[in-house]
Amino acid sequence: MKLPTKRLSTYQLYALFAVLLVILVLVIPPHPATIARYNLTTPAYRTLMLATTALPSLLTWAAAFYGYEQLRKYQNIVRETKEGEAFRQLTTGSRWVALYLPVVTLLALFLGGIANAHPGFRGVSMAFVNYAAIAIAIVAYIKASAGARIMCDNACIRPSLLKTRVLILAFIAVGVFYCYFIIRQSFTPGGTPYYMPLGLMLSTVVVPYFFAWMMGLLAVLDIDAYAIKVPGVLYRRALRQLSWGLLVIIGSSVLLQYLNSANTERGRLVLGAVLLMRYVLYASIAGGFGLIGHSAKKLQQIEKI
Amino acid sequence: MAQSTLYDQVVETTHIYLGPAADRFIARQVQNHLHKKPEQLSQGDLEKLVDWIQIAVSLLTEDSDIIEEYVQELRKLTNTKESKNT
Numbered sequence: 453m454k455l456p457t458k459r460l461s462t463y464q465l466y467a468l469f470a471v472l473l474v475i476l477v478l479v480i481p482p483h484p485a486t487i488a489r490y491n492l493t494t495p496a497y498r499t500l501m502l503a504t505t506a507l508p509s510l511l512t513w514a515a516a517f518y519g520y521e522q523l524r525k526y527q528n529i530v531r532e533t534k535e536g537e538a539f540r541q542l543t544t545g546s547r548w549v550a551l552y553l554p555v556v557t558l559l560a561l562f563l564g565g566i567a568n569a570h571p572g573f574r575g576v577s578m579a580f581v582n583y584a585a586i587a588i589a590i591v592a593y594i595k596a597s598a599g600a601r602i603m604c605d606n607a608c609i610r611p612s613l614l615k616t617r618v619l620i621l622a623f624i625a626v627g628v629f630y631c632y633f634i635i636r637q638s639f640t641p642g643g644t645p646y647y648m649p650l651g652l653m654l655s656t657v658v659v660p661y662f663f664a665w666m667m668g669l670l671a672v673l674d675i676d677a678y679a680i681k682v683p684g685v686l687y688r689r690a691l692r693q694l695s696w697g698l699l700v701i702i703g704s705s706v707l708l709q710y711l712n713s714a715n716t717e718r719g720r721l722v723l724g725a726v727l728l729m730r731y732v733l734y735a736s737i738a739g740g741f742g743l744i745g746h747s748a749k750k751l752q753q754i755e756k757i
Numbered sequence: 758m759a760q761s762t763l764y765d766q767v768v769e770t771t772h773i774y775l776g777p778a779a780d781r782f783i784a785r786q787v788q789n790h791l792h793k794k795p796e797q798l799s800q801g802d803l804e805k806l807v808d809w810i811q812i813a814v815s816l817l818t819e820d821s822d823i824i825e826e827y828v829q830e831l832r833k834l835t836n837t838k839e840s841k842n843t
Contacts (some may be wrong), residue, residue, distance in 0.1 A: 535777055682776050685776050686823070687777065688776065754775060755778060
């Protein structure tokens with residue numbers, strides 16, 4: 453007999469992630485080195501984790517799930533139309549970008565908590581979290597870029613040559629600097645980013661990240677071209693915010709992954725400049741999803757009136 | 758070559774403002790407000806349709822210039838047909 457299954461709604465999923473986050477922050481063993489470094493008690497550590505990590509995360513996730521939900525609703529309205537497939541892929545991509553935030557944070561907290569109690573587990577925990585993050589980023593950006601490409605193909609639109617060249621230049625600059633940073637880190641005493649040998653790290657972490665980022669940037673390039681060149685003054689206005697939202701999200705996610713790679717030991721209390729940069733990136737990701745939500749609402753209105 | 762219907766012309770004008778959503782938008786206005794199938798749209802319905810479109814578009818944007826321009830373009834379809842008839 454087949455049991456009736458009911459999928460969680462977007463906001464139920466958000467609530468589930470939020471509860472899990474709070475529980476994990478309150479129960480996981482604190483990071484011993486961090487406790488010693490900042491001279492904290494365990495309750496103080498947990499309070500700081502709630503204030504500096506959990507609260508900003510919850511706000512960012514809320515914006516992400518809102519943006520995704522609005523895009524999903526719009527995609528539902530246009531699913532039978534010519535743009536349906538493009539928006540389906542784009543919505544799937546944005547769902548994975550939205551899921552990336554809670555899944556990676558919760559995994560890092562959970563496995564980091566185990567590693568805090570059993571230090572021998574640290575390397576395995578780091579590898580698992582990082583590979584999970586890479587896998588989600590690849591799926592998200594492949595889907596987004598597939599949707600964006602279908603959009604452009606349907607309307608016979610191509611991105612401008614100038615913007616393509618600028619994108620390639622920016623990508624090479626970001627990539628080379630990232631490689632330089634990773635290799636330099638690996639030669640400093642005790643500095644083995646990702647807890648793995650350089651060759652393995654370059655081939656299984658850096659190359660897949662580059663691929664994911666390239667997919668993300670291609671998606672932005674195509675959506676931008678579509679939002680500029682597609683006919684329809686009012687349609688374009690609504691779509692432009694969507695393209696900006698995706699641009700901000702993908703750009704900020706890339707930078708966040710960049711920052712997380714630099715500070716690979718996730719799931720523990722971090723203060724100072726790294727925390728400030730994380731806040732800026734979380735805020736811009738939230739803003740990006742806000743733009744997507746607003747844009748998708750406008751597009752829904754065009755299809756409902 | 759087949760001559761375009763009035764409905765096609767309205768959609769073509771709307772395409773400038775609503776892009777890929779134009780066809781669906783006009784079909785909805787005709788069905789919901791004129792209670793007709795899109796292909797049954799006639800010259801006599803046009804004025805009423807334009808009024809409904811003006812209301813609908815006012816809900817989508819506050820840019821009165823665009824609304825005015827769009828409505829004028831739609832009204833030209835009425836004028837064209839009238840001048841052809843006379």
